[in-house]
Amino acid sequence: MKAKIISENKIKTKILLEDTMPEEANAIRRTIISEVPTLAIEDVVITNNSSAMYDEVIALRLGLIPLKTDLKLLKLPEKCSCKGKGCNKCRVEFYLKEKGPKTVYSGDLKTETGFEPVIKDIPITKLFEGQEINLKAVAVLGKGLEHAKWVPGMVSYSYFPKIKVKPHTEKEAKECIKNCTSEAIKLEKGKIVVDNTNLAISEIKDSCLEACKNIINIEWDETKIIMTIESWEQLDAKTMFNESLKILKENYEELLKEIKKTIN
Numbered sequence: 001m002k003a004k005i006i007s008e009n010k011i012k013t014k015i016l017l018e019d020t021m022p023e024e025a026n027a028i029r030r031t032i033i034s035e036v037p038t039l040a041i042e043d044v045v046i047t048n049n050s051s052a053m054y055d056e057v058i059a060l061r062l063g064l065i066p067l068k069t070d071l072k073l074l075k076l077p078e079k080c081s082c083k084g085k086g087c088n089k090c091r092v093e094f095y096l097k098e099k100g101p102k103t104v105y106s107g108d109l110k111t112e113t114g115f116e117p118v119i120k121d122i123p124i125t126k127l128f129e130g131q132e133i134n135l136k137a138v139a140v141l142g143k144g145l146e147h148a149k150w151v152p153g154m155v156s157y158s159y160f161p162k163i164k165v166k167p168h169t170e171k172e173a174k175e176c177i178k179n180c181t182s183e184a185i186k187l188e189k190g191k192i193v194v195d196n197t198n199l200a201i202s203e204i205k206d207s208c209l210e211a212c213k214n215i216i217n218i219e220w221d222e223t224k225i226i227m228t229i230e231s232w233e234q235l236d237a238k239t240m241f242n243e244s245l246k247i248l249k250e251n252y253e254e255l256l257k258e259i260k261k262t263i264n
């Protein structure tokens with residue numbers, strides 16, 4: 001399989017997979033969502049909470065804050081040299097100490113490490129005059145299959161469309177373009193012209209395919225897949241993709257070992 005990034009920004013990345021099939025793309029999608037680890041708050045010790053929110057609700061809200069993750073520096077607790085007891089290679093501590101009146105945001109979480117919340121303005125709770133919150137939170141790496149708070153993002157894929165233009169009138173062309181705002185489909189001198197380049201095609205919208213169905217003929221290339229990775233920003237899309245391949249390889253080797261054991 002060949003993989004090439006065709007567009008990327010902070011949140012959404014599109015990767016073109018060639019010489020592949022849906023089973024491979026789906027394995028990558030499932031691995032990213034359920035097995036690529038990210039950092040999230042798992043344990044919270046609350047020493048004071050006089051806000052209107054219960055301790056459990058505060059803890060749940062803290063768990064859902066996306067935290068910057070570095071898989072080169074952090075280890076999963078079960079794979080750490082401390083064997084899950086907890087050390088600075090597998091846990092990150094945060095502190096929150098605030099007094100009302102104010103709204104407490106994710107950005108108020110203090111840590112001596114670089115693993116800060118990626119979004120600073122997520123409200124945690126509101127404190128009125130005289131109310132206080134004081135807690136320590138411990139974040140660990142975890143996987144999406146254990147809890148959705150560790151999911152690094154969303155992944156989807158589709159076949160690569162090849163679009164051909166059928167003979168059409170100017171009226172039909174204008175009708176098509178009226179309901180289609182895609183870079184791939186343009187009106188030039190009263191005729192519809194299709195830009196079949198990777199980037200333009202990857203941006204094509206379903207509304208265009210519907211609006212222009214009398215003018216264009218779509219064929220799906222079953223060996224080429226466009227994968228869209230949306231990151232919640234704990235990890236970038238490239239890391240999510242590469243980590244999923246590493247994990248798939250490890251899982252495959254593990255499976256081979258198990259099969260050999262069974263045969264023997």
Ligand SMILES: [Zn+2]
Nearest residue numbers: 080082087090
């Ligand atoms: Zn450890």
